[in-house]
Amino acid sequence: MGLFITGYCTIGERKVIVNDQLRYYQENFLNFADFIKPLYKQKEINYPKFYKMDSLSKLGFLTSELVLRESNIKKYREEDLGVILSNSSSSLDTDMIHQNTIKDRSNYFPSPSVFVYTLPNIVIGEICIRFKIKGENAFLVSEKFDGRLIYNYVNGLMEQNRLQAALCGWVDLLGDKFEALVMFIEKDEFTDKKSSQFFNPSPFTEQNIYRLLQRN
Amino acid sequence: MITNHIIADNIITSLGFSSEENINGILDGKIGITDHQDVSLSNSPINLSLVDTNLLNNRFEYVLRTNNQNFPDGSFTRLEKLFILSIHDALSKSDFNHREKRVLLVISSTKGNIDLLEERYKAKFNHKRLFLWELGKVIGNFFGFINPPLIISNACISGALAIAIASRWIQKGLYDYAVVAGGDIMSGFVISGFHSFQALSPEPCKPYDINRHGLTLGEGCGTIILTGMEQPPGSSSVRVVGSAISNDANHISGPSRTGQELSFAINTSMKEAGLSSRDIDYISAHGTATLYNDEMESKAIGLSGLNEVPLNSFKGYWGHTLGAAGIIESVAAFHSLTCNTLFRSAGFESLGVSEPLRVIEKNTSCKLNTCLKTASGFGGCNAVIIFQKN
Numbered sequence: 001m002g003l004f005i006t007g008y009c010t011i012g013e014r015k016v017i018v019n020d021q022l023r024y025y026q027e028n029f030l031n032f033a034d035f036i037k038p039l040y041k042q043k044e045i046n047y048p049k050f051y052k053m054d055s056l057s058k059l060g061f062l063t064s065e066l067v068l069r070e071s072n073i074k075k076y077r078e079e080d081l082g083v084i085l086s087n088s089s090s091s092l093d094t095d096m097i098h099q100n101t102i103k104d105r106s107n108y109f110p111s112p113s114v115f116v117y118t119l120p121n122i123v124i125g126e127i128c129i130r131f132k133i134k135g136e137n138a139f140l141v142s143e144k145f146d147g148r149l150i151y152n153y154v155n156g157l158m159e160q161n162r163l164q165a166a167l168c169g170w171v172d173l174l175g176d177k178f179e180a181l182v183m184f185i186e187k188d189e190f191t192d193k194k195s196s197q198f199f200n201p202s203p204f205t206e207q208n209i210y211r212l213l214q215r216n
Numbered sequence: 217m218i219t220n221h222i223i224a225d226n227i228i229t230s231l232g233f234s235s236e237e238n239i240n241g242i243l244d245g246k247i248g249i250t251d252h253q254d255v256s257l258s259n260s261p262i263n264l265s266l267v268d269t270n271l272l273n274n275r276f277e278y279v280l281r282t283n284n285q286n287f288p289d290g291s292f293t294r295l296e297k298l299f300i301l302s303i304h305d306a307l308s309k310s311d312f313n314h315r316e317k318r319v320l321l322v323i324s325s326t327k328g329n330i331d332l333l334e335e336r337y338k339a340k341f342n343h344k345r346l347f348l349w350e351l352g353k354v355i356g357n358f359f360g361f362i363n364p365p366l367i368i369s370n371a372c373i374s375g376a377l378a379i380a381i382a383s384r385w386i387q388k389g390l391y392d393y394a395v396v397a398g399g400d401i402m403s404g405f406v407i408s409g410f411h412s413f414q415a416l417s418p419e420p421c422k423p424y425d426i427n428r429h430g431l432t433l434g435e436g437c438g439t440i441i442l443t444g445m446e447q448p449p450g451s452s453s454v455r456v457v458g459s460a461i462s463n464d465a466n467h468i469s470g471p472s473r474t475g476q477e478l479s480f481a482i483n484t485s486m487k488e489a490g491l492s493s494r495d496i497d498y499i500s501a502h503g504t505a506t507l508y509n510d511e512m513e514s515k516a517i518g519l520s521g522l523n524e525v526p527l528n529s530f531k532g533y534w535g536h537t538l539g540a541a542g543i544i545e546s547v548a549a550f551h552s553l554t555c556n557t558l559f560r561s562a563g564f565e566s567l568g569v570s571e572p573l574r575v576i577e578k579n580t581s582c583k584l585n586t587c588l589k590t591a592s593g594f595g596g597c598n599a600v601i602i603f604q605k606n
Contacts, residue, residue, distance in 0.1 A: 078465065079480055090328070090348050090369055095405070099333040102408045105259065115409030116469045116594060119326060121370045125595030128465040134477055136461045137597060138377055141367040143349040149366075153381075156388060162460070162484075 002188035003158055003204035008169075008212050009066040011039075011059060011180040018066050019199035031176045036062065052113065053126060054094040055178075060085065060123035060171035061130065063180040067167070068131055071184050080164035082136040083124045084153055085182075087172035090120045090141055123171060136162050145170050145179075147209035154185055155204070170213070181213045218444040220386040221453040221606075224310035225551075226302045227544045228399075229436040229534040230265040233275055234305055238544075239551050241533070242559050243579060248534045249420040249432050256334075258407050263420050265434030265535035266402055272297055279304050285358075290340060292354070293329045295401045298437035299355045303397050306439035307359070312393055314361060320391040321365040323352045324378035324398035325539040328369075331403040355397075372502070372593030373461070374398060375542025379440060379601055380459035386444040393445070398543035399437030406538070407433060413469070415506055421536075423503030423529035423561060424510050424575050426568030431504040434535025438543035447606075454550040457586075457604045458489030464596035471508050471592060475515030478590065478598040482520040485600040491586065493521040496602075498558060500549035500589045503529020504536050505563065509592060514569035516598075522588070528576045532562025542591045542599065550603045553584045 009018045016024035016039065024039055036058050040050060045065055053061060064083075073081065094117040101110045116122060121139035128137065136157050142149060150168055157163045169182040185204050202208050226234060230248030231241035241248070248265040257264070276297045280287060292300065303321075307314060328348045332341050344350045352365035368378045375398035382394035400406075410416050410433060417430035447453055462481040464472035472478065486492065499522060501513055517523060530545045537544060552559055558580040567573060589601045 079462070083463070088347065088349065092346060095327075095330060095333065095346075098409060099405060102404055103335065108259070108408075110408040110412040112409070112413045112469070115412055118405075118409065119369070119371045119594055121593075121595040121597060122468050125463065125468040125597070128463040128596060129468070132465050134463050134465050134480070137370075137463045138368065138381070138461065139370045141348040141352075141369050142364075143347070143353075152390070156384060160384070 001159060003155065003185055004188065004201040005183045005204050005208060006186045006201040007067045007071045007199065008181065008183040009063045010212065011063050013178065016066065019070065032173065032178060047130065054117035056091060056093060056171065056173045057117060057123040057126045059173050059178055059180050061126050063171065063182040064127045064167055067182050067184050073131060076165050078132050078134040080135055081133040082157060082163040082166045083127050083133055084138050084150065084166060084168040085124055085171050086140040086142055086146065086150060087120065087170060088141065088143055089172055089174040091118050093174050094118050127167065145213060147206045151206045151209060158185070158187060183212065218387050218389055220383050220442050220444055220456055221447050222440055222455070222550065223443050223453060224306045224441040225547045226305040226439040227547050228267060228298055228302050228438065229434065229537065229544060230267060231534060233301065235547055235551060239548065242548065247420060247532070247562055249434070257402055257404055262407065263417065263432050264402055265432065267298065267435055275301055293332065293341060293345060295329055295399055296351065296354055298399050298401065299397055300358055302399065302437040302439045303355065303359060303395060306395065306441050310441050314359060314393065314395060317362055318392040319361065320363055320382070320385065320394045321356050321361045322368065322378045322382050322394055322396040323355060323365045324368045324374040324543065325351065326369060326371060326374055326400055327406060330405045331401060333405065370593070370597055371595050372538060372541060373591040373597045373599035374539040376546065376589060376591040376599035376601055377461060377542065379456065379542065379546055380461060380599060382442050383456035383459060386442050389444065392443060394442045395439065396442065396543065397437065397439040398540045400435060400538040400540055402433060402435045417505060420563060421505035421531055422563035423505040423531055424567060424569055424573060425564050426566050428505040428507065428510065428568060430506050432531065432535040434537045436534060436537040436540040436544055438540050438547055440543060440547060452554065453606055454553060454603050455606065456601060458485035458602035460484035460488070460600050462598045464598070466596055468596065469594055471512035475512045475519055478513065478516035478592060479519035481598045481600040482516065482588065482590065485602050489602045491602065495586055496522060496525050496588050497584045498552060498587045499525050499527040500545055500587060501527050501529050502591050503531055505531060511569050513590065514571035514573050517573060518571035523572045524574055526558050526574050526576050528559055528561035532564070546589050546601060546603065549587045549589050553587050553603065553605050556584050557581050
């Protein structure tokens with residue numbers, strides 16, 4: 001069984017790369033909110049729920065959207081698709097927002113719409129809702145980006161036929177520091193080698209995962 | 217093909233500091249949920265299941281002393297102490313060298329040391345302790361595990377997912393042993409959040425009951441040690457024979473309307489185990505006692521043809537323990553198998569879900585071999601594990 005990275009997107013401070021091409025660049029980076037909103041608008045996504053998401057979910061959602069809109073995801077059954085993501089900061093960015101709503105007893109205003117995002121796997125839930133993905137999903141935490149962990153995890157699921165295709169990678173955000181790499185992984189026999197006129201699928205290996213992140 | 221065996225386990229909750237204490241508590245009909253008035257946790261009195269702080273500290277000091285470990289006072293957070301006690305107890309009941317390359321530590325937690333965001337702890341602990349990987353490092357270093365721990369944070373299925381991953385990696389031959397621990401503590405953070413969702417029950421939770429009014433929160437920690445190594449003939453152990461994870465793809469904070477996705481995970485795990493619905497002797501369900509969760513589960517169980525299988529939720533005993541739930545409920549479930557006793561589903565009186573379920577109303581002795589454990593959580597995730605006696 002050969003596995004291929006048939007599409008990927010990286011979003012870092014200032015730039016967005018999809019399938020080896022620079023698709024967006026912001027000269028003067030100020031903060032996450034001012035970076036992500038014009039990017040979302042420019043890509044004409046039209047998904048009003050986006051505005052309700054916390055920063056981590058916005059980042060993961062947008063990175064996934066930019067990979068999958070150029071993919072053949074629709075040919076798979078919902079249950080054959082999975083999402084495996086990892087990061088370093090879990091949901092700490094939104095955790096601090098929730099904590100601020102409860103620290104002062106005279107000004108106490110916890111909100112369910114904030115609290116629900118104090119779990120790192122909510123971004124997976126958002127992605128699953130958008131793309132109707134119903135198979136194996138997991139959120140893993142590691143200090144630094146761990147290409148071997150992602151490779152081993154996804155490879156195991158595909159090898160055991162628990163999944164036929166997977167969205168996987170790294171979506172990390174804390175304050176205005178963020179980094180995202182999302183890849184779409186398909187099996188050899190399903191990989192349409194000419195799926196994108198600009199992109200040649202590359203084998204899904206540990207080395208190739210690191211190579212994609214470094215491009216960012 | 218390598219098979220896996222569970223060789224040791226631990227549960228820490230309000231009912232006690234070992235699996236035995238917890239199981240005996242359940243058999244004696246003890247309920248760990250009580251009324252608490254602690255302003256650091258909640259502005260108003262609230263039902264919670266808490267681990268006694270004095271007992272926790274005394275036991276922790278005892279473990280440090282007996283292991284000749286010298287740490288200044290205040291070196292560990294409440295959650296770290298729970299993890300260390302739980303893993304220590306499980307390791308002491310098994311016989312292998314855990315300081316070895318072929319041993320993996322898996323840590324499951326939804327919120328980790330989240331209490332450290334409170335002002336009162338800011339001067340006491342480095343803010344790095346808020347990161348789940350640092351929690352994993354502190355625990356791993358305490359015991360001298362060699363590999364960096366695998367950290368799972370996947371809402372309320374974290375513990376069940378951790379067991380699923382560990383059993384799969386053992387079967388794949390990646391490791392010889394996996395020490396799988398899950399835990400979460402109570403905090404103003406978590407309580408205020410669930411309160412804002414209006415998800416908390418004014419009385420101890422009543423899973424599947426017609427008068428259920430939401431969940432009760434609890435804290436706890438649990439450990440399971442899995443191995444792929446051959447076990448001596450005649451040794452009685454439990455194996456993980458199937459597992460599956462699915463997502464509802466419906467709503468981030470509400471379960472599926474149909475239960476189809478949990479049912480898919482149930483069916484997939486039964487298929488992996490080579491079992492049919494007739495082979496399942498008992499279901500240890502998630503049963504949070506919220507209206508929607510229990511309703512969704514009843515539909516999923518119906519879709520999978522398991523309506524007639526005896527079922528319970530352990531949350532009536534020690535509440536919803538979040539990242540610990542999947543582990544400690546699994547331990548209680550396979551102890552149910554080994555002692556051939558169905559445990560009463562605490563808080564249940566009369567059925568209040570749309571599909572028929574056989575909720576266990578009193579402790580009952582009967583021959584048990586196979587148990588199906590389910591878990592569901594925010595983000596639409598579902599997990600299923602099947603345990604079987606040798």
